[in-house]
Amino acid sequence: MKALVIDDDDGIIQSVSLCLGLIWPDSDINWCHLGNEGISMVRETSPELVVLDLGLPDISGYDALKSIRSFSKVPVIVLTVRSDEDDVVRAFKLGADDYITKPFRKFEFLARIQSALSKFYPRAEDTGSIKTKYGNLQFDSTLKQLIYNGKTISLTSTESNTLRILLDRQGKIVSYKEIEQELWGHNVPNSVKVIRVYVNRLREKLELNPKNPRLIITEPGIGYSIHPTGPRS
Known part of the structure; x- marks a missing residue:
């Protein structure tokens, strides 16, 4: 170390x-x-x-x-x-x-x-990594980067982990508490506000219009869901 x-x-x-x-x-x-x-x-x-x-x-x-x-x-x-x-x-x-x-x-x-x-620094035997493709989104959590609409986007460690958590449950609602526990493994002061910061940063990098997101959807009072092929109707 x-x-x-x-x-x-x-x-x-x-x-x-x-x-x-x-x-x-x-x-x-x-x-x-x-x-x-x-x-x-x-x-x-x-x-x-x-x-x-x-x-x-x-x-x-x-x-x-x-x-x-x-x-x-x-x-x-x-x-x-x-x-x-x-x-x-x-x-x-x-x-x-x-x-x-x-x-x-x-x-x-x-x-x-x-x-x-x-x-x-995930170990090779860890099963929490994701390397996959969803439509125009190709994500590699180990490299902490994704290709979206042909553009390579670099992510911070926590941005990558936040995206991994959502993609692992794509189409499902992921609560703030679930995200908090997966990101840090313990309670973090003002975690909801902190998670919103990370999601907003992801939206700035991914969404055509971050103020009207189509990929990462807010579930009011609960958390978020992600829809790589477009939000549910």
């Missing part, structure tokens, strides 16, 4: 390093205190995991996350003291894979790290 911790608190860096060492004794853990330095390290060292604080001395953790997402799909776990709804939703909207508040519980932290990594 090659990880990068971006945090200005040496105590947190040490705690995260010790936690990761429990599961991956031979892990290579780098760290830095500054957001700009962290961005450069992600670009130069290609870590398999980034743990990111939002309160950095030089730039906002949000800006660091946005910059990382502009060139990398690496799983990013936000670890912060901020617990307000707006902070959580904003982080997920910018591409965070999970959001954990300080102080954190060691085993919950590790479980959530493993959950994020398992979705980004």
